[in-house]
Amino acid sequence: MIKRLTVLILLFSGWLVTYGQTGRSSGLTIYGGKDMVGYDIVPPSAGVPPFDAGKTYFDSRFSLGFGYRWRLKPIDSRWFFDLAITAGYHRYKYGLSYLSPDEHITYAGNAGVCNLLSVSLSGSAGYYLYKGLNLSVGVESAYYFYDKNFVNVPVFVRLGYDFGCMEIAIQYKRGMTRKFDLFPFANNRLSGWELMVYIPLSKRNTN
Secondary structure, three states, rough: HHHHHHHHHHOOOHHHHOOEEEEEEEEEEEEEEEEEEEEOOOOOOOOOOOOOOOOOOEOOOOOEEEEEEEEEEEOOOEEEEEEEEEEEEEEEEEEEEOOOOOOEEEEEEEEEEEEHHHHHHEEEEEEEEOOOEEEEEEEEEEEEEEEEOOOOOOEEEEEEEOOOOOOEEEEEEEEOOOOOEEEEEEEEEEEEEEEEEEEEEEEEEOO
């Protein structure tokens, strides 16, 4: 699935490069947000008390990133197409709590943080709804590394407003893979909200 989506993104980007009669812009993107982690808890080893699910947690603290975006817009059309390369930093916190044998007392266990770096390639199609207000949908192929190594392929929806000198957007991502494991948290799904700013550095026939 990951290979197929990556190939589709590459084919899509190649089509955008060769697409004629378009307006063009490119520039920097900056984003910040917070992920949401969906996970399963692996039962502890034999002889170890069970986890207190209500007090055991794995949460995102924040995510930050920057990148570069290319935008193509067919002349006299409300449609546009984006291709972006992004690098990010993501920080998570976790804590374990155990129940006593009679399940009336909770014992605190290990706690800590997990740091991830990421690089990603994304492609999307968008439509101007009214003046600068626009809506985009797309897919991203992201490689995470540092504390853990895995690939995530989220789909996303982005609502933004193009002011000309910059575009401000809010974006929701939904992870489609569960390759991120950090014992006892398994099958972790990364989704989340991001606030994104796009600053065009060059434009040509974009009206």
